[in-house]
Amino acid sequence: MKREKDFFDCFTEKNLEDRPSFCYKPFYRDGFVMATDLAIMVRAPYHSLQGVYDKSEQPKRIPDFPQQNCDFELPLATIVKTIKSIPEVEEVRVHGLAAECDECDGSGTVEWVYEDSDGEEHRKDFDCPICDGRGKVKTKKYLREWRCIKINDTIFSVRALMKLAKAMDVAGFDAVNIRNMPTGYTPALMCLGDNIEVIIMPCSKESNPIREIKL
Numbered sequence: 001m002k003r004e005k006d007f008f009d010c011f012t013e014k015n016l017e018d019r020p021s022f023c024y025k026p027f028y029r030d031g032f033v034m035a036t037d038l039a040i041m042v043r044a045p046y047h048s049l050q051g052v053y054d055k056s057e058q059p060k061r062i063p064d065f066p067q068q069n070c071d072f073e074l075p076l077a078t079i080v081k082t083i084k085s086i087p088e089v090e091e092v093r094v095h096g097l098a099a100e101c102d103e104c105d106g107s108g109t110v111e112w113v114y115e116d117s118d119g120e121e122h123r124k125d126f127d128c129p130i131c132d133g134r135g136k137v138k139t140k141k142y143l144r145e146w147r148c149i150k151i152n153d154t155i156f157s158v159r160a161l162m163k164l165a166k167a168m169d170v171a172g173f174d175a176v177n178i179r180n181m182p183t184g185y186t187p188a189l190m191c192l193g194d195n196i197e198v199i200i201m202p203c204s205k206e207s208n209p210i211r212e213i214k215l
């Protein structure tokens, strides 16, 4: 594999504060080297790799890698083209639960803290400046990575597909072989080359895919 360390780093996550420390770097487990951000996970047989990996930090439980139930080839070029066709930021009209104001969590009020010259704190509730006290907004800004793409009948987050595409580019894979597409909330299985397996958790059926890839 080309650029092994960079490849594994594509699946880790150091920027999201809610991720446990085993998401920071690849780890060794049961004959495999694995890396995950909790939404996507890669594993490759240890003996096929050059680097040194330790057992130090790792999850208690590893999800099952599912059995093969399909066989599709998804070219890297298709993933990249589809992702790039989604605006990096888009102002989207929102309805229902999605219209709840993020600033005040839908309450319409925010608490302001004022510190006076004696260093004493005063707290007061005000109308939320983002939604004008309504608790709801009409539009929200959506980043590309928050959106979803449907591949056949399964919906994936753009964030996970961006990680997969970057890893493929780094290690020099032109296509990924899709081996399992779940119907429920279990991971999909995708393979790179002879022995690298990637599982990706699908998004919920209620999520609204912005693009579709048919294979």
Ligand SMILES: [Zn+2]
Residues within 6 Å of the ligand: 101, 102, 103, 104, 105, 106, 107, 108, 109, 128, 129, 130, 131, 132, 133, 134, 135, 136
């Ligand atoms: Zn608000």
